[in-house]
Amino acid sequence: MDDGRYRLLIDSVTDYAIYMLDPEGLVTSWNPGAQRFKGYTESEILGSHFSRFYGEEDRRAGVPEQALETAAREGRFEKEGWRVRKDGSRFWAHVVIDPIRHPSGEIMGYAKITRDLTERREAEETLRRSQEQFRILVEGVTDYAIYLLDPEGRVSSWNAGARRIKGYLPEEIVGHHFSRFYTAEDRANGEPRRALDTAVREGKFEKESWRVRKDGNRFWAHVVIDAIRDPAGNLIGFAKITRDLTERREGQRALELAQEALIQSQKMDAIGQLTGGIAHDFNNLLTVILGSLELVRRRVPEDSRITGLVDNAVQAAQRGASLTQRMLAFARRQDLKPEPIDVPGLVRGMTDLLRRSLGPSIDIETRFPLVLARAQVDANQLEMALLNLAVNARDAMVGSGRIIVAAHEETVTEETAGLKPGHYVRLSVADSGEGMDEATLARAMEPFFTTKGVGKGTGLGLSMIHGMAAQSGGQLVLKSRKGEGTTAELWLPAVTTDVEATDEAIDRDRQPDVPAAAAAMRPLVVLAVDDDVLVLMNTAAMLEELGHKVFQANSAKKALEILDREQHVDLVIADQAMPQMTGTQLIEAIRVDRPELPILLATGYAELPPGMGLGVPKLSKPFSQQHLAAAVAAVMR
Numbered sequence: 001m002d003d004g005r006y007r008l009l010i011d012s013v014t015d016y017a018i019y020m021l022d023p024e025g026l027v028t029s030w031n032p033g034a035q036r037f038k039g040y041t042e043s044e045i046l047g048s049h050f051s052r053f054y055g056e057e058d059r060r061a062g063v064p065e066q067a068l069e070t071a072a073r074e075g076r077f078e079k080e081g082w083r084v085r086k087d088g089s090r091f092w093a094h095v096v097i098d099p100i101r102h103p104s105g106e107i108m109g110y111a112k113i114t115r116d117l118t119e120r121r122e123a124e125e126t127l128r129r130s131q132e133q134f135r136i137l138v139e140g141v142t143d144y145a146i147y148l149l150d151p152e153g154r155v156s157s158w159n160a161g162a163r164r165i166k167g168y169l170p171e172e173i174v175g176h177h178f179s180r181f182y183t184a185e186d187r188a189n190g191e192p193r194r195a196l197d198t199a200v201r202e203g204k205f206e207k208e209s210w211r212v213r214k215d216g217n218r219f220w221a222h223v224v225i226d227a228i229r230d231p232a233g234n235l236i237g238f239a240k241i242t243r244d245l246t247e248r249r250e251g252q253r254a255l256e257l258a259q260e261a262l263i264q265s266q267k268m269d270a271i272g273q274l275t276g277g278i279a280h281d282f283n284n285l286l287t288v289i290l291g292s293l294e295l296v297r298r299r300v301p302e303d304s305r306i307t308g309l310v311d312n313a314v315q316a317a318q319r320g321a322s323l324t325q326r327m328l329a330f331a332r333r334q335d336l337k338p339e340p341i342d343v344p345g346l347v348r349g350m351t352d353l354l355r356r357s358l359g360p361s362i363d364i365e366t367r368f369p370l371v372l373a374r375a376q377v378d379a380n381q382l383e384m385a386l387l388n389l390a391v392n393a394r395d396a397m398v399g400s401g402r403i404i405v406a407a408h409e410e411t412v413t414e415e416t417a418g419l420k421p422g423h424y425v426r427l428s429v430a431d432s433g434e435g436m437d438e439a440t441l442a443r444a445m446e447p448f449f450t451t452k453g454v455g456k457g458t459g460l461g462l463s464m465i466h467g468m469a470a471q472s473g474g475q476l477v478l479k480s481r482k483g484e485g486t487t488a489e490l491w492l493p494a495v496t497t498d499v500e501a502t503d504e505a506i507d508r509d510r511q512p513d514v515p516a517a518a519a520a521m522r523p524l525v526v527l528a529v530d531d532d533v534l535v536l537m538n539t540a541a542m543l544e545e546l547g548h549k550v551f552q553a554n555s556a557k558k559a560l561e562i563l564d565r566e567q568h569v570d571l572v573i574a575d576q577a578m579p580q581m582t583g584t585q586l587i588e589a590i591r592v593d594r595p596e597l598p599i600l601l602a603t604g605y606a607e608l609p610p611g612m613g614l615g616v617p618k619l620s621k622p623f624s625q626q627h628l629a630a631a632v633a634a635v636m637r
Contacts (some may be wrong), residue, residue: 436480527566
């Protein structure tokens with residue numbers, strides 16, 4: 001190709017500055033590309049030294065001369081750097097300088113090719129800044145562990161969040177396999193490999209599970225693994241993001257437990273209301289049955305076969321009354337008489353009873369502190385509860401075993417399920433039996449639930465104790481694990497003042513006797529009030545047999561009408577649970593006109609509204625003629 005065609009080729013290039021320098025660095029040729037991005041015309045630049053394209057600092061440092069020396073010495077000079085246009089603006093240039101030599105080896109000049117890479121550099125700089133900002137962002141994140149894995153699962157980067165959450169420094173973990181963050185069980189099951197395989201296959205893996213910190217502690221983690229591929233689709237590694245959700249999980253678990261406790265409380269309350277209502281109705285029926293059987297017993301001839309049958313029926317009715325009493329205890333509607341009780345003294349006083357009830361194969365051990373506050377509780381109910389817990393403990397042990405009865409003082413500072421802040425006596429009964437699984441423990445205090453065989457238990461023992469404790473201002477807590485025995489804890493309010501309890505409160509007779517004065521009492525005019533006709537008729541019959549004259553009223557309204565008409569009435573016996581107007585409301589109405597008239601309130605359970613005691617003696621249903629006579633004698637005393 002002749003010189004003209006070379007010249008035509010060079011002059012056609014506009015994206016490159018292609019020009020010649022003499023051996024001293026003076027410009028000897030200039031193509032349109034050089035003019036386009038350096039700004040000089042050929043006439044302006046020919047004969048000028050090429051150093052004018054360099055910045056002042058580079059010229060002072062001798063950079064142009066060094067470039068020519070390098071090209072002459074090494075046969076080529078190539079570099080990127082800042083250059084200056086005619087208008088003084090800078091551009092980023094890629095420069096190549098080749099020496100031109102005579103066949104003899106003498107340098108005749110230099111060929112210089114310059115390309116303007118300003119746009120590319122700006123793009124690269126923008127990308128670099130973006131990457132740096134992203135790196136700083138990732139490094140600055142502390143709530144998430146963000147790091148990279150190579151295709152084999154080895155850690156290749158590590159941010160501050162990863163250091164905080166997992167505990168490793170970069171030099172401790174980079175290059176190690178990420179499986180060390182998994183539990184031993186998960187590693188044995190191949191979970192790390194399965195996670196990477198899922199990310200490769202589906203592009204993403206996401207899961208919540210346990211992970212392990214450097215110190216060995218576990219934490220609940222939300223993990224996302226994304227597969228990273230190059231433009232050709234080849235796997236080059238994984239991006240892994242881990243978040244510590246332990247606090248959130250614990251919060252959710254606490255909320256779930258609270259919800260479960262609320263549901264259980266609502267369920268127990270609903271069952272309690274149902275049980276209380278049923279027990280109340282049973283008490284009315286048993287009142288009729290017991291009273292009628294007593295009257296029949298006195299009227300039938302002395303025939304052992306007939307009287308035996310009547311006695312059997314009375315005993316059955318009394319067992320029914322005991323059953324309803326337990327139902328009322330669970331429903332928290334029994335009539336309690338709480339008083340300060342010396343718990344160790346009460347336990348010691350019933351030790352012989354416990355030993356006889358449990359048998360010789362059961363060892364009983366007591367553990368009490370030297371000083372223990374008194375508990376505010378109904379002594380009789382506590383005795384029954386303790387006996388019931390001991391019998392349950394015996395039944396949970398096969399053949400032989402040990403029961404430990406202990407007590408401690410406890411202080412509750414914050415309100416918990418069933419317990420208000422305050423001072424408590426914690427009485428516990430622990431056995432060495434088989435214990436209960438979680439499902440059985442969850443239902444143990446439900447009424448009629450029992451693990452004993454048919455006919456060996458009513459399923460009301462624990463529910464009765466639960467109700468008694470709650471009604472006393474305390475709580476029954478069961479603790480049990482399969483194979484580790486069971487501990488039943490009775491939390492009872494402690495007496496904080498120095499009050500002396502009497503032995504009479506512990507040893508009082510549970511069955512009232514008919515006072516001697518009852519037999520010699522003058523005949524009375526009694527107004528009996530009950531909305532249950534059968535109970536009303538039975539009550540009237542028992543009173544009449546005792547020698548009293550009886551007016552009957554099946555409602556409070558009817559009772560007031562009778563009192564308006566009959567001025568001479570010595571006593572009113574009124575039921576509490578009546579429609580439209582309750583017994584306590586009837587009492588208030590009576591006292592407006594007859595404040596001194598004796599009144600006896602008959603009730604199936606301790607159902608008086610708060611603040612409505614009215615100082616009126618109560619007769620608990622079911623009652624026999626003996627109980628009725630004793631109550632009448634007491635109120636008329």
